[in-house]
Amino acid sequence: MTVIGYAPGAYDLFHVGHLNVLRHAAAHCDRLVAGVVSDEVVLLTKGRLPVIPLAERMEIVRSLRFVDDVHAETVPDKLDTWREVGFDVIFKGDDWRGTPKGERLERDFAGVGVEVRYFPYTVHTSSTVLRRALQAIEAGEPAARGIRSLTS
Helix, strand or coil: CCCEEEEEECCCCCCHHHHHHHHHHHCCCCEEEEEEECHHHHHHHHCCCCCCCHHHHHHHHHCCCCCCEEEEECCCCHHHHHHHHCCCEEEEECCCCCCHHHHHHHHHHHCCCCEEEEECCCCCCCHHHHHHHHHHHHHCCCCHHHHHHHHC
16 A cells, blocks of 8 residues: 655745655655645644745655655635545644644544544754844844854
8 A cells, every 4th residue: 555645834944954854755655745835724723825826836846756646725714625636644844743733744644544643843943043033134134144154
């Protein structure tokens, strides 16, 4: 039986944390589908639009050799996405483990036989940190000189 894995994410300002999750996910399934969350769903769930538009984020993720397919995730409910894609395991960063949203994900997917598997979250980098660094650089803040090395 082929195990289909699904790794959803905004994948905005693509960085090593994204790469790590996708690489780990590919090693734990036969076929990996990366779900790239639409601009509208990012706005709905995170309260801000991504920096990079959906089509470009999808192209970046699609170019990775260990990603077999890319799905534009246009609905906030992961069960609706499961009905569209048909995966056996969903991969998330372990920053979701033990949180209300992670527990809801586990509960929802237990009902349809989908495994939720967590991978280590890359703490030292995130799109949020990169976004703040870019904003500081654009604002010409003196502290941005120290941050600049994070984005170079």
